[in-house]
Amino acid sequence: MTPTVSTMSDAHLLPRRRGYVRRYVLDDEAVLYDPVQDAVHYLNATARAIWERCDGRHDLEGIAAEVAEVFGIASSAERTPTRVREDVRRATAELAGNGLIDLVEGAGA
Amino acid sequence: MTQLTLPLPLSSHAEGRAVRAARSEPALRHYQIGPVRVTISSGVPGVIRSYHDLYRRYEVPTGRTDGYLIEVTPRRSRRTGLRHYHIVANGEEAFTVRRRTRILPHVEAAVNLLIARYLPGYLQIHASVMSRDGLAAVFPGRPTVGKTTLAAALLARGWKYLSDEFALIDPVTRRVVPYPKALSVKSGSFDMLARLGLPIFESPMHRRRLKGWVRPLDPYRVRPDAVGRPCRVGLIIFPEHGAGDAPAIEPLSRAEAVFELAHSCFNFFKFRRRGVELLVDVARRASCHRLRTGDLVRSCERVEACLAESLRGEASR
Numbered sequence: 001m002t003p004t005v006s007t008m009s010d011a012h013l014l015p016r017r018r019g020y021v022r023r024y025v026l027d028d029e030a031v032l033y034d035p036v037q038d039a040v041h042y043l044n045a046t047a048r049a050i051w052e053r054c055d056g057r058h059d060l061e062g063i064a065a066e067v068a069e070v071f072g073i074a075s076s077a078e079r080t081p082t083r084v085r086e087d088v089r090r091a092t093a094e095l096a097g098n099g100l101i102d103l104v105e106g107a108g109a
Numbered sequence: 110m111t112q113l114t115l116p117l118p119l120s121s122h123a124e125g126r127a128v129r130a131a132r133s134e135p136a137l138r139h140y141q142i143g144p145v146r147v148t149i150s151s152g153v154p155g156v157i158r159s160y161h162d163l164y165r166r167y168e169v170p171t172g173r174t175d176g177y178l179i180e181v182t183p184r185r186s187r188r189t190g191l192r193h194y195h196i197v198a199n200g201e202e203a204f205t206v207r208r209r210t211r212i213l214p215h216v217e218a219a220v221n222l223l224i225a226r227y228l229p230g231y232l233q234i235h236a237s238v239m240s241r242d243g244l245a246a247v248f249p250g251r252p253t254v255g256k257t258t259l260a261a262a263l264l265a266r267g268w269k270y271l272s273d274e275f276a277l278i279d280p281v282t283r284r285v286v287p288y289p290k291a292l293s294v295k296s297g298s299f300d301m302l303a304r305l306g307l308p309i310f311e312s313p314m315h316r317r318r319l320k321g322w323v324r325p326l327d328p329y330r331v332r333p334d335a336v337g338r339p340c341r342v343g344l345i346i347f348p349e350h351g352a353g354d355a356p357a358i359e360p361l362s363r364a365e366a367v368f369e370l371a372h373s374c375f376n377f378f379k380f381r382r383r384g385v386e387l388l389v390d391v392a393r394r395a396s397c398h399r400l401r402t403g404d405l406v407r408s409c410e411r412v413e414a415c416l417a418e419s420l421r422g423e424a425s426r
Contacts, residue, residue, distance in 0.1 A: 022382060024389045029364035033385040038378060040385060042368035 014106040015063070015092045016056035021100050023051070032100060041098060046071070050091045054101045064088040139176070140167040143288040144277065145228065146176030147220055153194060156181050159213045159313070163291045163327050177223040179216055198223050204318075213325070214293065214317035221274055224288070225375040231277035231286065232387055233375040238271035238285055239263045241416055244343030245285045247276045247395075249373040252319070254348050255402050258298040261326060262405045263412065265305040269337030270328040276342075280380070280387050283394075284339040291325035293317070299324065301405050307331060342395045343419045345370070346412060351401035356408040358400045358415060366397035396422070 022033045030048040032041040043051055049070055053063045064085040068074040074081055095101045137150045138157050142164060151157050161168070172178070180197040194212050196204040198219040206215055225233060236249040237256035246263075248256045257273040264270050271287040278285050294302060294309055302309045308331070312324040328335035345366050351357070367388045371377055377384050396419045402408040 022385070024364075024367070024385065026363040026367065026389065026392060029362050031364050031367045031385065031389060033382055035382055038381055040368055040371040040377075042365050044362075044364075 012106050013060055013092075014056050014058065014104045015054035015060070015095070015101045016104050017051065017054045017101050018099070034098075034100060037099060039098070041100065046087065047091055047095075050088055051095065051100075054092065054095065056104060059106060060088055060092060061085070063092070137172075139169050139172040140164050141169045142167045142290060143272075144231065144286060145220070145224060145288060146173050148172040148176055148178045149181075149216065150178065151181040153181050153183050153209070153212065155209070156212055156216070160216060163325055166329060177220060177227070179219050181212060181216065199227075206318075208316065210314070211316045211318070214315045214320070214323055217290065217293065217325075218317065220290075224275060228277075228376075231279060232377070232380055232384055234276040234278065234370055235274070235373045235375060236276040237273045238276045238287075239268040240271055240337040240340050241268045241413075242420060243340050244416065244419065245271065245276075245337075245340045246344035246346060246412060246416065247285065247342055248346050248348050249276070249370060250348055251373075253295075253350075255350055256348060257292050257294060258302065258405065259348055259402065259408065259412075261292050261294060261298070261302050261307060261309075262305055262409050264292075264328060264331055264335060265302070265307050266409055266413075270335050271337045275375075278342075278387060278391065279339070280383065282339070283387070283390055284341055286339045287337055289328060289336045291327050293320070293323050294326050295320055296322040296324075302326075305405070342391050343423075344412070344415055345392065345395045345397045346400050346415065347398070348400045348402050348408075351403045354401065354403040356401060356403040356411050358398050358411040361397040361399050363392040363395075363397055366395075367392045395419075 020035060024031045028045040030043040032043060049067050050063055053066055064080045067088060068080045068084045069076050073084055096103050135157065137148060138161060140147045149157055149160050178199055182195050183192055184195055185192050194206050195202060196215050196219050203219040203222060204215040206212060234247065234249050236247045237260035239246050239260050248259055250256050260270065260273050270289055271285060272289060273292045274290060275288050276285050277288055299309050307326060309324055309326055312326060314322050314324050317323050347369060370388050371385065396415060398415060400408060400411060
């Protein structure tokens with residue numbers, strides 16, 4: 001069964017960008033072009049920050065922690081707010097649903 | 110010697126033929142409107158004359174094999190006996206209308222269809238386009254958001270006109286190229302635009318499916334220098350209806366503008382990644398906004414304020 005954000009705990013999911021998706025940065029946001037589906041996607045600043053951390057090495061918790069720090073919501077020493085974790089979960093689910101990232105099971109899954 | 114008396118002198122017969130020839134219209138005429146070559150062929154009296162009234166400046170002596178052919182033919186239904194007018198675009202039936210008042214706008218619509226399907230070389234955005242001080246303002250949007258009315262109002266205020274239907278972006282120069290078809294103004298805007306001094310009531314009224322009654326506005330009837338030249342995009346403004354409200358303009362991120370432009374393209378599928386890169390490039394150099402239109406004059410003032418700010422920004426770089 002293909003892992004989805006809802007079926008696996010955050011600790012074991014490693015989102016990874018699909019290599020053929022092109023990213024175009026405009027100010028602090030981005031546009032993605034998927035040549036396989038010939039589709040254009042818009043990422044606001046938060047979604048862009050999440051996308052950039054979908055490198056197959058960050059799990060969802062790690063992405064949320066970094067995004068919270070980047071946007072000044074929580075420092076690295078503080079617990080990541082729940083809403084940030086939920087936002088990351090929702091964003092990665094949407095990116096995966098649109099075929100822009102893969103959700104790879106990490107070690108310890 | 111007998112005198113042969115003819116019913117009429119031969120010279121009168123010849124004069125009569127000349128007069129009848131002058132009154133009848135040619136069955137075929139060719140035009141080059143911006144990058145678009147069109148040949149109009151019609152067996153229906155008055156059709157070519159109506160088209161020619163709008164586009165006489167663009168007439169050319171011959172057609173081209175890569176041009177578009179629009180044919181208008183009358184046919185009578187065998188079943189009902191009613192006459193219909195068939196508008197055929199490059200050999201394919203595009204529209205069938207019952208009344209003559211519907212022919213001209215559907216001829217224009219048939220040309221637009223062919224442009225969207227076949228015109229090579231330009232990324233086509235469904236938009237009206239105006240220019241001032243060497244910068245183009247592109248107003249993308251679906252039908253009925255007010256693109257044409259806004260364009261006409263800006264024309265009345267001295268802007269130059271490029272199109273009310275297509276923003277044709279040259280992928281090499283990144284400039285938008287004029288396709289200065291006659292503006293197709295809907296009845297809801299007649300009075301507003303007449304108050305701005307536009308000669309809208311001088312044009313005959315036609316009926317178009319989905320748009321209702323329309324009048325074509327030849328930009329050259331407004332000013333002899335009304336049509337603009339290819340130029341860089343300086344403003345991208347997405348209009349939305351806000352009838353009766355005070356107009357409001359707000360910034361739109363360039364990334365979001367690119368996303369919306371891609372979805373307003375007729376031929377994005379032909380450009381694919383090149384299309385995205387072209388739109389990104391265009392948006393990077395433009396100021397992007399959403400405009401909730403209200404009072405037309407104040408909406409134009411908002412647009413002009415954006416342009417002024419854009420020009421100041423360029424001057425300071």
